[in-house]
Amino acid sequence: MAIDKVVLLVGGVGGAKLAYGLKELLPPEKLTIIVNTADDFWLYGLRICPDLDTITYTLGERVNKKMGWGIANDTQQMLGALAELGEDTWFRLGDIDLATHLLRTKMLRDGATLTEVTERIRDALDVQHEILPMSNDPVATVVETAEHGRLDFQDYFVRYRWQPQVQALHYTGADEAKIPPRVREALSAADAIIVGPSNPWLSIAPILSLPGMRNCIKERDVPRVAVSPIVDGTAIKGPTAKIMHELGVPQRAQSVADYYGDLINAFAYDEQDAPLTVDGLRTQPFQTVMRSDRDKMVLAERLVRWIETLVD
Amino acid sequence: MAIDKVVLLVGGVGGAKLAYGLKELLPPEKLTIIVNTADDFWLYGLRICPDLDTITYTLGERVNKKMGWGIANDTQQMLGALAELGEDTWFRLGDIDLATHLLRTKMLRDGATLTEVTERIRDALDVQHEILPMSNDPVATVVETAEHGRLDFQDYFVRYRWQPQVQALHYTGADEAKIPPRVREALSAADAIIVGPSNPWLSIAPILSLPGMRNCIKERDVPRVAVSPIVDGTAIKGPTAKIMHELGVPQRAQSVADYYGDLINAFAYDEQDAPLTVDGLRTQPFQTVMRSDRDKMVLAERLVRWIETLVD
Numbered sequence: 001m002a003i004d005k006v007v008l009l010v011g012g013v014g015g016a017k018l019a020y021g022l023k024e025l026l027p028p029e030k031l032t033i034i035v036n037t038a039d040d041f042w043l044y045g046l047r048i049c050p051d052l053d054t055i056t057y058t059l060g061e062r063v064n065k066k067m068g069w070g071i072a073n074d075t076q077q078m079l080g081a082l083a084e085l086g087e088d089t090w091f092r093l094g095d096i097d098l099a100t101h102l103l104r105t106k107m108l109r110d111g112a113t114l115t116e117v118t119e120r121i122r123d124a125l126d127v128q129h130e131i132l133p134m135s136n137d138p139v140a141t142v143v144e145t146a147e148h149g150r151l152d153f154q155d156y157f158v159r160y161r162w163q164p165q166v167q168a169l170h171y172t173g174a175d176e177a178k179i180p181p182r183v184r185e186a187l188s189a190a191d192a193i194i195v196g197p198s199n200p201w202l203s204i205a206p207i208l209s210l211p212g213m214r215n216c217i218k219e220r221d222v223p224r225v226a227v228s229p230i231v232d233g234t235a236i237k238g239p240t241a242k243i244m245h246e247l248g249v250p251q252r253a254q255s256v257a258d259y260y261g262d263l264i265n266a267f268a269y270d271e272q273d274a275p276l277t278v279d280g281l282r283t284q285p286f287q288t289v290m291r292s293d294r295d296k297m298v299l300a301e302r303l304v305r306w307i308e309t310l311v312d
Numbered sequence: 313m314a315i316d317k318v319v320l321l322v323g324g325v326g327g328a329k330l331a332y333g334l335k336e337l338l339p340p341e342k343l344t345i346i347v348n349t350a351d352d353f354w355l356y357g358l359r360i361c362p363d364l365d366t367i368t369y370t371l372g373e374r375v376n377k378k379m380g381w382g383i384a385n386d387t388q389q390m391l392g393a394l395a396e397l398g399e400d401t402w403f404r405l406g407d408i409d410l411a412t413h414l415l416r417t418k419m420l421r422d423g424a425t426l427t428e429v430t431e432r433i434r435d436a437l438d439v440q441h442e443i444l445p446m447s448n449d450p451v452a453t454v455v456e457t458a459e460h461g462r463l464d465f466q467d468y469f470v471r472y473r474w475q476p477q478v479q480a481l482h483y484t485g486a487d488e489a490k491i492p493p494r495v496r497e498a499l500s501a502a503d504a505i506i507v508g509p510s511n512p513w514l515s516i517a518p519i520l521s522l523p524g525m526r527n528c529i530k531e532r533d534v535p536r537v538a539v540s541p542i543v544d545g546t547a548i549k550g551p552t553a554k555i556m557h558e559l560g561v562p563q564r565a566q567s568v569a570d571y572y573g574d575l576i577n578a579f580a581y582d583e584q585d586a587p588l589t590v591d592g593l594r595t596q597p598f599q600t601v602m603r604s605d606r607d608k609m610v611l612a613e614r615l616v617r618w619i620e621t622l623v624d
Contacts (some may be wrong), residue, residue: 044414045357045421077387081411085436099393102356107356124397300501 011203013068015196016058021300028128037205060125138179162239174209186241323515325380327508328370333612340440352516358413372437432548474551486521507538
């Protein structure tokens with residue numbers, strides 16, 4: 001059966017690849033992307049939303065493809081000047097990228113919601129597919145580390161390049177954060193919900209930590225598919241496998257399925273892994289490694305075709 | 313008699329030229345520059361201090377000499393991106409210049425005073441001469457205009473390019489603003505106080521509007537010299553003559569002397585003007601038009617030599 005509305009849950013770079021593939025496959029009215037905002041932070045008085053920007057820039061064909069984030073051919077004049085002023089410029093801010101942060105900060109200070117800001121920016125960048133922040137309320141991932149104690153997420157991820165050993169993760173503010181109406185609507189209208197190949201603990205868990213979010217998803221009697229970010233026991237990019245090890249979770253795709261539990265009813269894993277069967281889950285191997293835009297489109301298409309068979 | 317300590321009061325571009333000449337003439341311990349901050353404003357969550365930056369960039373040999381403000385060879389990548397996001401980019405912000413605003417905003421939000429911020433920035437830019445904001449408390453020039461009613465200063469000055477007709481000027485916040493200790497100290501220790509060739513109504517009046525400031529200056533029994541910004545009935549640059557006309561003040565150098573009144577006891581005017589005598593004032597013609605760095609140094613040197621004769 002053809003699928004009319006897909007909702008994708010993602011974090012940043014890894015999820016953006018699948019988002020790109022789905023955007024090429026599906027018209028705007030058939031795809032809504034819900035994005036983690038627990039990496040968001042304040043820097044020099046600017047509100048930075050790394051995952052929202054990565055998704056928006058990727059869909060808007062502006063992203064620096066080599067990095068997977070930031071703007072292609074951006075300059076760093078401001079950052080160089082800031083270093084000359086004696087600042088520790090550990091977080092890369094391109095000059096073009098800065099415009100996004102300045103506009104967002106201005107709009108937020110003027111009372112706009114992050115949902116409204118995100119829509120304004122994607123409209124301006126000609127991104128037609130809907131991108132929704134998971135919440136308009138601040139949620140912040142805090143990483144408890146062996147070496148440095150509690151670290152704000154960007155300190156852990158960027159400043160220390162995810163090298164500290166993770167002991168625990170907290171999503172501060174989540175208890176009071178609300179699910180925006182459009183996110184609820186998109187989930188209730190979805191014919192399929194896809195959890196992108198993002199880091200389950202760093203990118204997806206904050207979304208699921210919002211009160212009511214797990215239920216909004218679980219109660220939907222539609223394919224609820226997670227795509228494994230673990231391939232052959234390791235992660236394509238970033239700290240997923242490392243964190244699993246540190247949290248005492250076996251570094252294999254099945255651990256991701258186990259982690260999501262009854263949130264999902266189907267699981268897509270990589271064809272390099274051994275055949276995977278999990279009670280209560282439909283499973284299917286795919287080539288999940290996306291090196292080229294073609295890889296992204298092929299995975300998106302195969303995934304959607306498979307999901308269609310699940311509702312037949 | 314040789315002069316040991318000079319204090320210069322200035323606004324932006326015009327005053328920066330004399331500041332540059334004096335900086336070339338006098339060692340750092342002999343010159344303190346007190347700068348108008350009533351043009352300061354918030355833009356995109358950033359605290360912008362146009363006059364402080366113009367003075368700092370000029371003394372640090374970074375200024376865009378063609379404009380008289382901003383950074384030489386700066387780029388406008390951020391501003392171009394902001395325009396693409398649909399914003400009205402009426403205020404020019406260079407990419408390198410942005411670093412100053414970001415650092416300042418961060419420091420202010422972290423509790424630093426504007427005096428501390430200004431010192432940090434000039435240190436980083438190797439400016440040795442002391443630059444002091446007139447106050448650490450916010451004062452904002454508001455321009456009452458015939459066409460648009462009350463305008464914030466930058467709206468009047470930059471957005472509308474000082475074309476609206478000025479009916480009155482207000483320096484909001486001045487009543488509660490305090491004179492920083494270093495400004496008081498510099499004025500009490502000065503052997504000469506020079507009011508730069510800045511716009512008396514827009515740049516110098518806000519400084520004088522601080523409670524106690526006129527007295528801090530007047531009570532000093534030292535040369536207190538204003539340099540006329542009016543040459544041959546007009547202004548070298550900017551709206552000084554236009555504002556005089558709109559406020560019903562005759563457009564000539566003597567009106568500037570009259571405006572300052574007993575604040576000053578000496579007055580330097582341009583040699584193109586008719587010989588000027590004002591009761592109670594020592595007056596002297598100079599070549600006040602500063603087109604080259606050499607002009608600035610020559611005026612600074614002649615001015616200081618003349619001031620030395622006043623205390624003989």
